[in-house]
Amino acid sequence: MTIRELIDKLHDTNDLSSDELKELLTNCDPANEAYLEQKARETAVAVYEKKIYVRGLIEFTNHCRNNCLYCGIRAKNPNIKRYRLSDDDVISCCEKGYALGYRTFVMQGGEDVFYTDDKITAIVTTIKKRFPDCAVTLSIGEKSRESYEKFHEAGADRYLLRHETADEKHYEKLHERNQSFANRMRCLRDLKDIGFQTGCGFMVGSPYQTIDHLVKDLRFIKKFNPEMVGIGPFIPHSGTPFAAFPSGSADMTVKLLAIVRLLLPYVLLPATTALATVDKNGRKRGILAGANVIMPNLSPADKREFYSLYDRKACTGNEAAEMIAAIEKEITDLGYELSRSRGDGKKPDTARKMLKSEI
Numbered sequence: 001m002t003i004r005e006l007i008d009k010l011h012d013t014n015d016l017s018s019d020e021l022k023e024l025l026t027n028c029d030p031a032n033e034a035y036l037e038q039k040a041r042e043t044a045v046a047v048y049e050k051k052i053y054v055r056g057l058i059e060f061t062n063h064c065r066n067n068c069l070y071c072g073i074r075a076k077n078p079n080i081k082r083y084r085l086s087d088d089d090v091i092s093c094c095e096k097g098y099a100l101g102y103r104t105f106v107m108q109g110g111e112d113v114f115y116t117d118d119k120i121t122a123i124v125t126t127i128k129k130r131f132p133d134c135a136v137t138l139s140i141g142e143k144s145r146e147s148y149e150k151f152h153e154a155g156a157d158r159y160l161l162r163h164e165t166a167d168e169k170h171y172e173k174l175h176e177r178n179q180s181f182a183n184r185m186r187c188l189r190d191l192k193d194i195g196f197q198t199g200c201g202f203m204v205g206s207p208y209q210t211i212d213h214l215v216k217d218l219r220f221i222k223k224f225n226p227e228m229v230g231i232g233p234f235i236p237h238s239g240t241p242f243a244a245f246p247s248g249s250a251d252m253t254v255k256l257l258a259i260v261r262l263l264l265p266y267v268l269l270p271a272t273t274a275l276a277t278v279d280k281n282g283r284k285r286g287i288l289a290g291a292n293v294i295m296p297n298l299s300p301a302d303k304r305e306f307y308s309l310y311d312r313k314a315c316t317g318n319e320a321a322e323m324i325a326a327i328e329k330e331i332t333d334l335g336y337e338l339s340r341s342r343g344d345g346k347k348p349d350t351a352r353k354m355l356k357s358e359i
């Protein structure tokens with residue numbers, strides 16, 4: 001099959017074998033890449049029209065008990081100022097966000113033992129009470145099934161937990177021994193089973209990553225069938241063991257976004273801050289390759305620099321939640337529309353009609 005035929009097959013069947021994905025990742029020339037992105041863009045528009053969903057990202061703690069080798073807020077990095085937001089700070093962020101039009105709040109943080117299940121549950125409950133028309137997403141790492149159940153009962157709607165890599169050996173190269181691939185997978189299964197809208201995802205160009213790993217990531221995503229997928233380039237952080245590794249490529253990230261859109265037409269797919277950090281046109285390129293979500297930073301401005309997952313992380317300009325007017329203009333100029341709804345994912349049954357009539 002030619003690359004063009006592979007792209008058509010992916011578009012028509014929303015599936016490709018491992019060998020076919022490898023061929024597509026390895027031998028796609030610029031003309032076919034443009035075709036791939038066009039097909040992904042058409043698919044996103046068929047399901048989500050030209051709406052781009054927006055989420056306010058609240059980075060509420062940079063304390064972490066873990067030591068992911070890539071991550072700047074790892075416990076063993078002594079050179080960052082640690083902070084925690086109080087419940088009042090979090091609610092102020094939500095108030096600010098609500099006034100700006102945000103209807104989803106993403107609470108992300110390191111695995112901070114200070115936040116017991118009761119504390120998380122209390123914050124979620126307060127947010128849902130104060131802002132009943134908003135969705136709450138948690139992104140606070142690996143917990144027991146019981147903890148996830150409590151968060152869900154408290155009203156959390158969504159949970160982001162990137163799988164990071166679908167290859168166990170590669171996973172071990174990115175993490176310390178006390179973190180296991182098996183537990184990461186257990187968490188993802190539990191989250192889905194409990195009823196969260198669940199997000200997995202991975203970094204592009206993480207150290208030791210091969211094309212075969214990316215193929216595994218794509219096959220895993222197809223099989224797991226998550227509601228959300230977060231994909232961004234790896235970017236080194238000076239205070240980590242991976243400081244000297246190069247950043248992942250924007251081109252490869254955009255290509256993978258397009259493939260994921262075609263594998264899962266209904267998925268919520270952010271154009272990530274990391275992509276915008278490695279390429280100033282990253283957000284636009286992501287949207288034009290099928291991304292339909294953006295997550296501007298709603299953390300207090302004086303804390304943003306300390307949530308340093310990687311060096312030079314963008315948190316100003318159009319990555320800042322308060323710049324909603326400029327963000328909206330960026331989206332409008334691209335021919336899209338910023339949606340101020342909760343932005344839940346569409347389901348195949350409700351979207352199918354649209355797919356059939358518009359493609």
Ligand code: SAH
Nearest residue numbers: 070071109110140141162233234235309310
């Ligand atoms: N503690 C939470 C949130 C982690 S930060 C959890 O474990 O899920 C969110 C994501 O940022 C991570 O899942 C990882 O994929 C990404 N990230 C961390 N360090 C990064 C780096 N150096 N470059 C790019 N992305 C990174």
